[in-house]
Amino acid sequence: MVLNDKRIRIIVGHFGSGKSEFSINYAVKLSQVKKKVVLADLDIVNLYFRSREKEEELKKLGIKVIGSSIKGLAADLPAISSEIYGPIQDESCDLVIDVGGDPNGARVLGMYSNYFTKDNYDMFFVLNGNRPETQTVKKSIEYLRKIENTARIQVTGIVNNTHMLKSTTYKDVLKGQALAEKLSQELNIPIRYISVIEKVVKDLPDNLEGEIFPIKLYLREEWMV
Amino acid sequence: MAKVLMKGNEAIGAAAIEAGCRYFFGYPITPQSELPEYMARELPKVGGVFLQAESEIAAINMVYGAAGAGARVMTSSSSPGISLKQEGISYIAGAELPCLIVNIMRGGPGLGSIQPSQTDYFQATRGGGNGDYRVVVLAPANVQELVDLVMEGFDIADQYRNPVMVLGDGMIGQMMEPVELRKPKPRELPPKDWATDGTKGKRKPNIINSLYLAAEELEAHNKRLQEKYRKIMENEVKVESYKIEDADVVIAAYGTTSRIAKTAISQLEKEGYKVGLIRPITLWPYPYDEFDKINDKCKGILTVEMNSGQMVDDVKIAVKGRFPVYFHGRTGGMVPTPNEIIDKVKKIYGGEM
Structure with missing residues (x-):
């Protein structure tokens, strides 16, 4: 349940793990039960396929999107907006922070670390077992720890987001689940969500650790696989 | 692997x-x-x-x-x-x-x-x-x-x-x-x-x-x-083509735009249109000969590119004046949509281009 998570949800992970799709879907789900939802796109790594591209669509659902301080430009400048200080401190706000990939992307979190307390934030580590760099427990731990060190806060939950885009099958999800379980045991961090495209949900067993979180692909055009 | x-x-x-x-x-x-x-x-x-x-x-x-x-x-x-x-x-x-x-x-x-x-x-x-x-x-x-x-x-x-x-x-x-x-x-x-x-x-x-x-x-x-x-x-010529022997309109596109064209074609087929595709995989050497296989009844070739019209010159060389050659392009980082292509193909069908 998104309502059981802390007020500030920070989404991190290895580059290309699906953080933005998860963040958008999470914000949409949250907007169905909460009034003041803000999605802050702090991605300073990617230039294409960023959650801020969906600002118009999300606005219609009542979600406020914070992107770069440089408006309307597809610029490769690592500029972020100071607007984010509002929802970080406003306790009536539910905030989802979509962070850029890898420790490089997590660096921006460092400057807000004073605002995060163990009572007000969750940090979810999005794991895609089909990405070459996060196929083993050892490598996944490496990424997770490096991201924590750079962000100066701790991961509180794992999101198994193992997929093959639109051709994902339950096998991909279960392969990722096995990896997520080992990671979870090794680090004593719970699996919070299993993020999976809607059509695969019915093929999944119902005894998996973590909540099954059906997602739509907002950032893939119809001609993309 | x-x-x-x-x-x-x-x-x-x-x-x-x-x-x-x-x-x-x-x-x-x-x-x-x-x-x-x-x-x-x-x-x-x-x-x-x-x-x-x-x-x-x-x-x-x-x-x-x-x-x-x-x-x-x-x-x-x-x-x-x-x-x-x-x-x-x-x-x-x-x-x-x-x-x-x-x-x-x-x-x-x-x-x-x-x-x-x-x-x-x-x-x-x-x-x-x-x-x-x-x-x-x-x-x-x-x-x-x-x-x-x-x-x-x-x-x-x-x-x-x-x-x-x-x-x-x-x-x-x-x-x-x-x-x-x-x-x-x-x-x-x-x-x-x-x-x-x-x-x-x-x-x-x-x-x-x-x-x-x-x-x-x-x-x-x-x-x-x-x-x-x-x-x-x-x-070393490499090319992919789709139903050009029988098509009323043939789209020529490469790279990303060819994928958008394919999405447009499958939509057009559902509506009963016969649309083929020539997708050059090598741009040099160019697959000029492939265009010879297009049937004589074809109404025209639509070249789709993310530019103001460049490959369209090679398409004109390739068709040797057998068919009219039309162009649809977007620039500046804009990506064409399947619907834009569908509209153009319908216009060629209707003789409006």
């Missing part, structure tokens, strides 16, 4: 290393910087060299040097950076050296934008540098094909002692897709007995050069080059 998910730019790096490339010289530029970043991380692990040069011009000349010494070597950039490399590419073509050059195109002219484009078709296929030279130009439409063409590209370069360019738009570089690294069909590659890798006291020194001061010698060199290009045109 099982399929993994990779971003186009990373996949180029993985494919190049798998193909035995151990030297990368480049200079970062959006939207291809993930590639040098990948090479910086991965090449040292396999005993290779990644070097970020002081400029694009330096990088292409490092490629010239390494290729001359017989190494499998590559560089990459995006449009304005590729412009800077043109002098070096002409030298490499003149000196007949194999190498791989990747251009992940962005909007132009000038600095343009960082969004996807296909505006370097002329530059790639007509030669942006001086002299009568040709570069083999490979245009992948998805990340798997990108990987396959990078690997085969090194072999084509070695077989003909010629630079090969992989031409992708920003979307191909930035897009994440499933890939599998698989070896291309083996080719018989000639020994690099021309390389400047040390005489060991056993032979005369090899010389790598593109300077021929005697007119007769330079003409003979050019004749040799043209003979080689003729062989490449004979042997």
Whole structure:
């Protein structure tokens, strides 16, 4: 349940793990039960396929999107907006922070670390077992720890987001689940969500650790696989 | 190897290393910087060299040097950076050296934008540098094909002692897709007995050069080059086509736009339209002959590109005036939508174009 998570949800992970799709879907789900939802796109790594591209669509659902301080430009400048200080401190706000990939992307979190307390934030580590760099427990731990060190806060939950885009099958999800379980045991961090495209949900067993979180692909055009 | 998910730019790096490339010289530029970043991380692990040069011009000349010494070597950039490399590419073509050059195109002219484009078709296929030279130009439409063409590209370069360019738009570089690294069909590659890798006291020194001061010698060199290009045109054309024998309208598109065209075609088929597709995979040599297979009743050819109309010239050459040739393009980083293409095809059907 998104309502059981802390007020500030920070989404991190290895580059290309699906953080933005998860963040958008999470914000949409949250907007169905909460009034003041803000999605802050702090991605300073990617230039294409960023959650801020969906600002118009999300606005219609009542979600406020914070992107770069440089408006309307597809610029490769690592500029972020100071607007984010509002929802970080406003306790009536539910905030989802979509962070850029890898420790490089997590660096921006460092400057807000004073605002995060163990009572007000969750940090979810999005794991895609089909990405070459996060196929083993050892490598996944490496990424997770490096991201924590750079962000100066701790991961509180794992999101198994193992997929093959639109051709994902339950096998991909279960392969990722096995990896997520080992990671979870090794680090004593719970699996919070299993993020999976809607059509695969019915093929999944119902005894998996973590909540099954059906997602739509907002950032893939119809001609993309 | 099982399929993994990779971003186009990373996949180029993985494919190049798998193909035995151990030297990368480049200079970062959006939207291809993930590639040098990948090479910086991965090449040292396999005993290779990644070097970020002081400029694009330096990088292409490092490629010239390494290729001359017989190494499998590559560089990459995006449009304005590729412009800077043109002098070096002409030298490499003149000196007949194999190498791989990747251009992940962005909007132009000038600095343009960082969004996807296909505006370097002329530059790639007509030669942006001086002299009568040709570069083999490979245009992948998805990340798997990108990987396959990078690997085969090194072999084509070695077989003909010629630079090969992989031409992708920003979307191909930035897009994440499933890939599998698989070896291309083996080719018989000639020994690099021309390389400047040390005489060991056993032979005369090899010389790598593109300077021929005697007119007769330079003409003979050019004749040799043209003979080689003729062989490449004979042997290396790659094209995918779909239902062109029976189509009322044929779309010509390559790279990302060809995928959008396919989506449009499947929608049009549902509505009863007969639309074919010619997708050049090699932009040079161009698959001119494929257009001869289009049936005489065809109402017209629609070329779709992310530019103001460049490949459309080759389409006109290819159809030899048999059909009217129409064009639909978006520029500046705007990507055409399937609906735009559907509208144009319907207009051609209705005689409104």
